[in-house]
Amino acid sequence: xxxKSGVTDPGEWSYSPAVGVGxxxxxxxxxxxxxxxxxxxxxxxxxxPRDHAIFSPTxxxxxxxxxxxxxxxxxxxxxxHVAGLFCIAVDAVHGPQVPYEGIPLVGxxxxxxxxxxxxxxxxxxxxxxxxxxxxxxPDDPGVLLRGQPVGxxxxxxxxxxxxxxxxxxxxxxMPFEEYLFNGRPAA
Numbered sequence: 001x002x003x004k005s006g007v008t009d010p011g012e013w014s015y016s017p018a019v020g021v022g023x024x025x026x027x028x029x030x031x032x033x034x035x036x037x038x039x040x041x042x043x044x045x046x047x048x049p050r051d052h053a054i055f056s057p058t059x060x061x062x063x064x065x066x067x068x069x070x071x072x073x074x075x076x077x078x079x080x081h082v083a084g085l086f087c088i089a090v091d092a093v094h095g096p097q098v099p100y101e102g103i104p105l106v107g108x109x110x111x112x113x114x115x116x117x118x119x120x121x122x123x124x125x126x127x128x129x130x131x132x133x134x135x136x137x138p139d140d141p142g143v144l145l146r147g148q149p150v151g152x153x154x155x156x157x158x159x160x161x162x163x164x165x166x167x168x169x170x171x172x173x174m175p176f177e178e179y180l181f182n183g184r185p186a187a
Contacts, residue, residue: 011097012099013096013098014098015098015100017140017142018142020088021088021090021098022040022096022098024075024088026084027084027162028084028085029084029085030059030061032085033061033085034061037061037063040063040065040074041064041066041074042063042066043061043062043063044062044064045060045062046059047059048177049176055080055164055167056080056082056165057081058079058080058175059078059079060076060077060177061077061078063075065094072093073091073094074090074094074095075088075089075090075091075095075096076177080164080165082165083162083164083165086161086164087174088159088160088161089158089178090105090106090158090159090160091148091157092106092107092148092156093155095107098158098160100140101120101124101138103116103117103120103138105143105156106156107150108155108156109155110147113135114135114136117136117138118136126139127139131144131145131146131171132171133147135147137158141169142162142170143158143159143161144158144159144171144174145157145158146158146159146178159174159178161174
């Protein structure tokens with residue numbers, strides 16, 4: 001998979017495992033994330049709730065699309081004091097599209113995404129996996145698919161991650177707010 005160093009289309013970002021998504025690179029500082037996110041729009045930085053004592057303080061950077069009247073949230077980046085940028089959550093409605101081996105991951109009907117994932121795995125003779133929530137996705141530990149309520153349905157909200165602060169897996173590293181987001185209205 002080729003990783004583009006810049007973003008020419010703010011409507012589509014590329015993903016490279018363990019490297020980053022679009023203009024965001026894992027390990028970036030808060031200031032670096034804010035600067036890189038300007039390709040999409042304005043940012044808001046806040047402290048994320050500290051859910052486990054094992055994790056260092058974490059900042060949440062909300063990236064809102066430029067030029068949209070309501071300035072909708074498009075991407076949420078999480079930056080650990082120790083690990084730097086470790087999680088990039090893409091909004092199912094307003095986020096940039098991020099394909100994985102040609103399969104669009106953002107804002108999809110979860111059953112259609114599952115069908116596409118299975119068809120790709122069969123055609124390419126590769127594996128796919130289900131998250132603990134039951135969503136099918138690529139067999140890549142850096143991609144966690146979540147469900148985001150959009151009206152009366154759940155749409156795909158991918159999280160692109162690396163582990164943080166001594167966690168064993170990306171699932172263990174997931175920010176607390178993203179656990180709560182799945183299938184529930186955002187707080």
